[in-house]
Amino acid sequence: MDISMILCQTSRMLIPDGFPGQRMLVLPRPRAREFLQQEGSLRLVVTDCGYFPKAQSHGRRRIAPIPQAVVLACVDGAGWCETEAGRFDVERGQVVILPPGMPHSYGSDEDNPWTLWWFHVAGPEVAAFLRVADITAATPVRHPRDLYPIVSLMAEVLAWMERDSTTTSLLAASGAAWHALTLLAAERSQPGQREDVIASAVDYLRAHMADRISVPDLAAMASLSASHFSALFRKQMGYPVLQYQTMLRMGRALELLDTTGSTVSAIAAEVGYPDALYFTRQFKKTHGITPREYRDQHKG
Template identity: 25%
Template sequence: MKNKALVKAGFIGEKMTVIPRGLLKEYSDSAINRDLYLTDIGYFPKALYHFRKRPKGCSEHILIYCIEGQGTVGIEKNIHHLKPNSFLIIEANKSHYYYSDKENPWSIFWIHYSGNHSQEIYRRFAGQNYGRPIIIPFEKNRIAEFEYLIDIFKNGLSKEIFEYSSMLLYKTLGSFIHYSLKSSKKTESNHDQLINNIINYLNEHIYETVKIEDISKAFNKSPSSIFTLFKQKTGHSLIHHFNLLKIQKACELINLTSLSIKEISFQLDFQDPLYFSRLFKKYMGVPPSKYKKNL
């Protein structure tokens, strides 16, 4: 890269917060912050000539989220191309460089983060995707979360605000990591859509008794294939999931209505209130009468 690629004046519309290292040392050791905290965060729009090179790496992990344009990221011997709606995490202490495309410069949100959980978060990303960029659907909420995380430091750099940023950081990184784990599963698509449709069906019939034969008929699948697939995808049986949905609905009815426990039992199609009470206690730890009293 030529010297002109090194930007000194910044980019029009950029946002950036760098936590002063003195404060960072003081704040990052608290019980809330030590597991995950940010050190730097920003947004560079249309970042023409944006270039960074760190032969010895960076002490923090770096997430780069490209929302338009494109750029290149080199990590040790691997070269990756970031395109719109894609992100990449650079592992801490790994030699790397990155730069924006001259013809179509990228607009990126970026964040440096560290903490006891930071390496595990990176492993969740790299273990499923071999450290490659991940295409992620554009969501306004994700952009808003990033912007909010940048903007909260306008109110100052108190310990309380820094702790708040650490709490928000879990959610922000989680939205990326969850999708990277999900996108790596080759059996996504049809099977996952079927499970989602079955769960929607259960919610729509929450006040009824639903048997696996009913679902088999509704989705034109054999009972055994539905039972096996549901168990594989959710980790538990279909009847367990349906009972859990019913108990959640029971809690809602206890909280928001004046119905008696017996009436709620019948409304959810439990014809034996004693069985309903036992099932409620199994999931909630207390019988419905005590749950209602505790409210």
């Protein structure tokens, strides 16, 4: 897509004035285009960002799609967003991510106006990244278990953008925005899903790495059918249960190979493989080399 198209924007704001205590920065579009063409720009540019406290009557309605992704973190109050998939309530502690190229609307709750940190990002890879992260028009709201690191990064974006529009500042802002997007991508749960169940299952797998655990066992702990639990786990974690368990075990095996003098057989048993030969096959399938070959490598 042409960079000039990536940066164009058409919208209608529902309130013409600002909000007491607000901060907002809009990057001049010629500078945004220039930065996006620079080598090493991460192919990502923050075009707009801000902080709106108690944003009474705030909202936007974009009938004509814009090529930027819009990220809104609600740290207080409430609001709503709307896409072609329908209307979604937004509560304190939730984050809205609206993909580029799609009509959307959003606004503050009339009785309990939201306080927002927000930014817009443009770049040729943004849309594809959000699709891979399952952030779509049908799933625009995330409920992170810990909003603080995401808001901290959004504040960092704004601070760098307020500083100046030098390449150094724009690189720092785009890096912080990219980090925030990756944290949101890792938070695959949406409001209404049983994210607490999956989080508990992951914690259980980590704490019982050497135990033989079946999908029906985990599902029973969550009071779900095996098929429902499996689908929910894959939706939120991006991998089937047993494949995720293998990833955990292989990661722990690497750590033990690097930090202990334990034999391969002992490490295999510690991560849940009583058969050392089977462990070695699984290790090589995952990492491309055997445990002994990995240990013999020069690292650091």
